[in-house]
Amino acid sequence: MDQFHDGHHVWLRSRALGTYLHADDDGQGVSLRESRASLNAAWAVQQLHHRYDLYLLLRSAAYGRYLAATNTRPPLGHPGFRGFRVAQRSYVFLEVGPIMWQAFGAGPGNDGVLLRDVDGRYLRANGKHIPWNHGASVDEFDHVSNMRHWIVEPIPARQSRPDLPARIRASFLENLSMVMFGRVVAAADRRRRRLVRFVLAANDGAYTEEGWSAFQFTGRSVQHLRYQLANHVQSYNFIMCVRAGLYGTLTPLVVDLPSGRNGDIIEIVLFRNGTPGANALRHPDVDAE
The missing domain is CATH 2.80.10.50 (Trefoil (Acidic Fibroblast Growth Factor, subunit A))
Incomplete structure (x- = not known):
């Protein structure tokens, strides 16, 4: 051990x-x-x-x-x-x-x-x-x-938070759908429609099981998820952490969501940038030699 x-x-x-x-x-x-x-x-x-x-x-x-x-x-x-x-x-x-x-x-x-x-x-x-x-x-x-x-x-731990991956590019059919209907509706994304529950943590990182909000999310793009969360909280000044289960320890979410299954629930706790809770998060440096 x-x-x-x-x-x-x-x-x-x-x-x-x-x-x-x-x-x-x-x-x-x-x-x-x-x-x-x-x-x-x-x-x-x-x-x-x-x-x-x-x-x-x-x-x-x-x-x-x-x-x-x-x-x-x-x-x-x-x-x-x-x-x-x-x-x-x-x-x-x-x-x-x-x-x-x-x-x-x-x-x-x-x-x-x-x-x-x-x-x-x-x-x-x-x-x-x-x-x-x-x-x-x-x-x-x-x-x-x-x-x-x-x-x-x-x-080893990284000295800074890693950048989010670029938004997943739409396919030709998705782009055609956007041109014709003003929206992206891909068959693969329809199979990955999930409920996102989220809550904003206090400056020290504490949060409760009350006061969570929710919305339906389609696709895997973590950039798109961040955009939708920003619309809900009226700010981009946050770090996303995912919680896998009621007793799961929070994990910074900096990769695209797993492919998952239709109907899955994703739980996100938001930390304001620069707060003690955000500064205490640990990011592994997987590019280290």
């Missing part, structure tokens, strides 16, 4: 494959990828004292959702997949078993760690002999395999 510092960010690299654990763009899956220069590859560490033990919660720096063990087998057509799937989950209930992990050394002379869930299963990489299998899973401990060994690489 010494390699996991509360409030800091880490990369998790498979010792066997050299690839990094990623939060997938759909906001639900988890996979292994070569690149680490992405917020999808960064995980924020939360330490949780539960009864007499210390656990880790690992929160995606992209979407604020937590690395979770499941009891779901992979769908058919995934050769080489071992055990049960891991996923991104919101922190909705106080009973947090699926998102609780403990870290142990991988053995003498081994710089890796083992991550064990509350059911005694270990996080493992898949695809050692099938390179197109980029999955991760949990299964029972195997003393021989090094597919359960993870190298923890600390991510």
